[in-house]
Each structure stands twice: as C-alpha cells, then as structure tokens.
Amino acid sequence: xxxxxxxxxxxxxxxxxxxxxxxxxxxxxxxxxxxxxxxxxxxxxxxxxxxxxxxxxxxxxxxxxxxxxxxxxxxxxxxxxxxxxxxxxxxxxxxxxxxxxxxxxxxxxxxxxxxxxxxxxxxxxxxxxxxxxxxxxxxxxxxxxxxxxxxxxxxxxxxxxxxxxxxxxxxxxxxxxxxxxxxxxxxxxxxxxxxxxxxxxxxxxxxxxxxxxxxxxxxxxxxxxxxxxxxxxxxxxxxxxxxxxxxxxxxxxxxxxxxxxxxxxxxxxxxxxxxxxxxxxxxxxxxxxxxxxxxxxxxxxxxxxxxxxxxxxxxxxxxxxxxxxxxxxxxxxxxxxxxxxxxxxxxxxxxxxxxxxxxxxxxxxxxxxxxxxxxxxxxxxxxxxxxxxxxxxxxxxxxxxxxxxxxxxxxxxxxxxxxxxxxxxxxxxxxxxxxxxxxxxxxxxxxxxxxxxxxxxxxxxxxxxxxxxxxxxxxxxxxxxxxxxxxxxxxxxxxxxxxxxxxxxxxx
Numbered sequence: 001x002x003x004x005x006x007x008x009x010x011x012x013x014x015x016x017x018x019x020x021x022x023x024x025x026x027x028x029x030x031x032x033x034x035x036x037x038x039x040x041x042x043x044x045x046x047x048x049x050x051x052x053x054x055x056x057x058x059x060x061x062x063x064x065x066x067x068x069x070x071x072x073x074x075x076x077x078x079x080x081x082x083x084x085x086x087x088x089x090x091x092x093x094x095x096x097x098x099x100x101x102x103x104x105x106x107x108x109x110x111x112x113x114x115x116x117x118x119x120x121x122x123x124x125x126x127x128x129x130x131x132x133x134x135x136x137x138x139x140x141x142x143x144x145x146x147x148x149x150x151x152x153x154x155x156x157x158x159x160x161x162x163x164x165x166x167x168x169x170x171x172x173x174x175x176x177x178x179x180x181x182x183x184x185x186x187x188x189x190x191x192x193x194x195x196x197x198x199x200x201x202x203x204x205x206x207x208x209x210x211x212x213x214x215x216x217x218x219x220x221x222x223x224x225x226x227x228x229x230x231x232x233x234x235x236x237x238x239x240x241x242x243x244x245x246x247x248x249x250x251x252x253x254x255x256x257x258x259x260x261x262x263x264x265x266x267x268x269x270x271x272x273x274x275x276x277x278x279x280x281x282x283x284x285x286x287x288x289x290x291x292x293x294x295x296x297x298x299x300x301x302x303x304x305x306x307x308x309x310x311x312x313x314x315x316x317x318x319x320x321x322x323x324x325x326x327x328x329x330x331x332x333x334x335x336x337x338x339x340x341x342x343x344x345x346x347x348x349x350x351x352x353x354x355x356x357x358x359x360x361x362x363x364x365x366x367x368x369x370x371x372x373x374x375x376x377x378x379x380x381x382x383x384x385x386x387x388x389x390x391x392x393x394x395x396x397x398x399x400x401x402x403x404x405x406x407x408x409x410x411x412x413x414x415x416x417x418x419x420x421x422x423x424x425x426x427x428x429x430x431x432x433x434x435x436x437x438x439x440x441x442x443x444x445x446x447x448x449x450x451x452x453x454x455x456x457x458x459x460x461x462x463x464x465x466x467x468x469x470x471x472x473x474x475x476x477x478x479x480x481x482x483x484x485x486x487x488x489x490x491x492x493x494x495x496x497x498x499x500x501x502x503x504x505x506x507x508x
Contacts, residue, residue, distance in 0.1 A: 025114050029121035036088055036122050037129075045084035046129065049077040053137045064146035064321075064378040066222035067138075071151035074134040075214045078159030079194060082166035082213075083187050085126050089167045090183030093119045093174035113256030116175060120247040123167025131160035146324070146377065149317045150225055154232035161239035162213045166190075168246035175253045210235055210279040217357045222375040224315045227294060227353050229287035234279040241272030291353040298350060310345040318349055318375065325373055328382060331419040332389045335471055337478025340393040346370045347389075350445075364398035364446035372398060374445040383417060383430040384443050390415035391449065394482050402447035406504050407491030409451055411474065411481045413442070413459045414495075418470070423463045436460065454501030458492045461499060470495060 036042060056073065093116070134156055141147060173182055194212060209215055210231065248265040283291075293300060294315070304313040307326035314322055325347055333341060350372045352360040362372060371388050374381060390412045391401025404412065417423040417430070424436065431440040432448070437456060442449040451459075462470050477494040480486060488501045 021110060021114055024110050025118045025121070028110070028115065028118035032092055032119055032122035033125040036085070036092060037126060039084075039088040039091075041084040042081070042088050042126060045081045046126075046133075049081055049130075049133060052077050053133060053140075057137060057140045063144060064148075064324075064376075065141045065144055066317075066375065067142060067147060067149040067151040068225040068228060068317075069149070069222045070141040070147075071138055071155035072216065073141075074137050074156060075158045075162070075216075078130050078134070078162045079214060081126065081130055082163040083190055085123055085163055086166040086170035086190075087183050087187050088170070089119065089123050090170035090174050090186075091180070092122070093171045094178055094180060094183075097178055111255060113251050113254035113261075116171065116250050116254040117247075117256070119171045119174075120168055120250065123164060123171070126167065127160045127164040130163045131157075134159045146321075148320055149222070152225075152230075152232050154236045155230070157236045158214065158232070158239065161236060161243060165213065165239055165243040165246065168243045168250070172246045172250040172253075175250045207280055207282065210238075211276060213239065220376075221351075221359055223351055223353055223357055224294060224317060224375075227287065227291050227351070228357070229283045229291075231279040231281070234275045236275075238272055238275030238279055241268050241270075241275055244268035245272050295350075295352050295354045298348065302349065309342055310347060313346070313348045315349055315351075315375075321377055324377060325385065328386050329371070329389050332386050332415050333393065335415050335418060335474060336390075336393045337475035338482075340478070340482075341475075343369060343393065345389070345392065347373055349373050349375065351375060362446050364402050366397050366399045368397050370397065372445050380429050380443065383420070383426050384445055387412065387416040387430065387442060387449065388444060388446070391444075398446050402444070402449060404449060405452075406484070407455075407486040407488040408482055408484070409449065409455045410458050410462070410488060410491045410495070412449070413451065413455070414462050414470065414474065417459075418463065418467060424460060427459065427463070452488065452502070452504060454488045454504070457499060458488060458495075458497060458501055461492075461497055462495060465496070 138151060138156055142151070169186075170183060173186060194214065215230070215235070245265065245268040248261055248268055251261055252265060298315070299313065302313040302315055303319050304311050305319070305322045306312075307322065308330065310326070310329060312322045312325055329345060329347060333343070333345075336343075346367070346369055348365075348370060350362050350365075351374075352362050354360075365372060369392060371385075371392050373385050373388070388398065388401070391404070392398060393415065394408050394412050395401040395404060401412070413427070417426050420426045428434050428436050430443055431451070432443060433440055438453045440451050440456065442451055473495050474481065481491055481494060488504050492499060492501055
C-alpha cells in the first residue's frame, strides 16, 4: 500500500515542475489582471483619463497643436491611473493576509515568489491600456489639419511606464510592509508630492526634477523641438529600470533568490542608475547654443516665404502655418489706407529661450515693417497677431506701437478686429481682464498695448456701425488718423462719432 502511494506521487511532482509552475504563474497573472481592471478605483481612473483626453483634444484652442507639446500632454493623466493601480495592486497582493488564507497556499506547488511574479505581471495590463490611450490621444492631435512639429516616442512612453512603475511599487510595498494602511498612505504621499507640487524643485527644467515621474516646464508657449533639451529617452530608461528593479526586488524578498533573479536585479538597478544620472546632467552645450542662436538670430535657421508683397519667416517646423498668418495679415492690411495698404511686411517668428523655456517676454522690434508672430496659434493668438500687424501699419514698428497712448489706438484696434465675425467678443478676449469697459491692457507677443476707457468706448461704437462706412472713413482720413498725438476725440470725429471720450491717459 505504501509502495503504491509512493510510486503514484512521483509523476505528480514531475508535472508540477518549473514548466507547470510558470504556466500557473501566467494563469494567476491573467486572473489578477482581470480583477485589477474591475476594481472601482482603477475603473474610475481610466474613465477620468479618457474623459480628459476627449475634452482636451476637442477644445477649439487646441485646433493647431504643436506635436512636441502634444506628446508631453499625454503624461499627466497616467499619474492618476498609476496611483489607482498602485493602491489596488497593493491590496491584491495583501488579499491572502487580509482574508487569512495565506496558510492554505503552503499546500500548493506555486511558491510565494512565483505568486509575487504573477502580481507583477498583472500590472502590465493596465500599463498596456494606458499606452493605447496615450497613442489614441497623440494620434488624434497629429490628424488635426493645423498640427505642426514632431513628437517623441520616449515622451509617449512616459505615461505607460509611470503606471507600470506605480503598480510594481504597490506589490513591492505589500511584500516589504504587509499592512493594509501602507498602500493608501503612500498614495496620499504621492498625491502631495507630484499632484500638489510639494517637491522643492518642481517647475525647474534640469537637475533633480528629472528624478520625478513627470517633468513639466513652466511655460505655455511651444518651442522648436531642437531647443527643448529634454532627456526623454534617458528618463524612459530610468522609469523602466525603476519598475524592473521594484518587480525583481519583490520577487527576491518573496524567496526567489536564484542567481537569475539576482543578476537581473543588478542589471535593472544599473539601468535605473544610468538613466537617472545621465538625465540630471543639465542642458547640453549644443542645446544652449541653439537656444541663443534661435533667440538672437532666428534668420539663420528660418525659412522665408513670400506671399504678395510681404515675407513670412518661420522655423522649419512651423512653415505650414505661413498661409494662416498671411490670411490674417492680408485681412488687416486690406482695411488700411495710404501706403500701408500695400506696404511690404516682414512677419518673423521669434522666441526667447536663452534663460529657460518659460514665457519670457520678447523685446519689440524697432525694424520698420517687421511683425513678430509666436509659436502658438488659434484662439486668442489670432487677434494678438492681427493687433501686432495693425500696430506696425499705424506706428511703423513694434516699439512705437507698444508706446501708443493717443487716438491712433482706435485705428489699431479697429483694423485688428473689424474683419472678425464678432469683433466685440474678440475684443473682450484680447484684453487682459476680459472686459469691454474702462481702460485695459491689450495682449501681445511682445510688449502689450494699452487702451483708455475713451478708446474702448469709441472702438465698440465703431463695431456697431456699418462696416463699409467705417472702412471708407478710415481710408479717407488715414493720414490724420495715423498722425502722432492725434487725440481720441479727434479720431472719433473723423470716423463719424460724436461721443465724450475724456483725456488720453493710458494705464500704467
């Protein structure tokens, strides 16, 4: 009887060897992945992520995306998904302890470290789903007719790698600190650090900031891709190395102390250290030189295209925007009188990247006929540009236009906005305080312009009068309307208005 039992036990041991165990690991990983995706925090996180993608990519202000910014815009949403996966993966790894079923696993052939490996494999699934969402978001942006620039695969990998890293951290935490409250506390800490901006180096461009999962710059305006200087590939390697290190360390702690695991852990740690060290090295000399060149002498790298009498000079990635700029400039110039009607303009794209990639002001040009256009387009950027064109047509150059404090501002603002479908609404959006009464600052890519309360009143009244009649008066009285020190009252009179406008005192 005993001999028979012993002989029957041997084949069972063979069937549950290394091969059978890894098949069981894969089966358990599929089971845990399915449960992980059905957990309420993960479901909510994915729903919010997808909702944010739809809202963000369908906004009218994003109809002209710059792809080297669009790829980085995919990195914020995965943070929320990653935190949800961290919490739920941690709870899944602690399930046997929480339900007091750990002692039952000793009768199974699946060793504890293999069960840990299964939990690690389960977090790959939400990372892959995040990758699909990121790909869909970026593809949506690239298919928009106004898209320019180029994206980075390394930047797109950041979001999925964040989810993978947070998931492995959740499982590792369960093995190092098998306490139910540890996971939620770590999520709170991460929320304070990454979402709440509690990191002391948050918002910086170089150095230790790259040790965080997501690195954003403080500016909102795009820059040419060769000026970014972001070590995105090294950062992706760093995140991948950290995720692999956390996974292998959890396996090692759970009893998987084989030479293969130890060697793989050493290799993963080396990758994380390599990526972490290189990415914090700062802006390279070549990038710094490119930033200085593009800021001071953009003509060295720009492509200039002629449209009518004017030239439009753009950085290589923005040349598809020339037709949009030309259409706006032509609409403004068609309303001007005198020699300004056919005056050749030089529309040049300009950036200021010597100090950082924030929103540093660009000095207005003193060159006659030169108009600055930025790297953003759509929304309020269109009337900002049309105002710059009108200012140069009236005051000869941007420096003079920025100092206007007399009745010429009426002519500038009418030229800038009268051709719009709803000029009064656009006027509201191009003013800093979104007002339609009183004095205000008018937004510009260089130095802002100023409007007095009287000038605002006159411009609004002109928008309500027949367009053709006002246009005829502007051309007929162009010389006097653009004469320095013409008063707002006189400008209103020349344009057929008799209203009280007060003195020409600009805001400070």
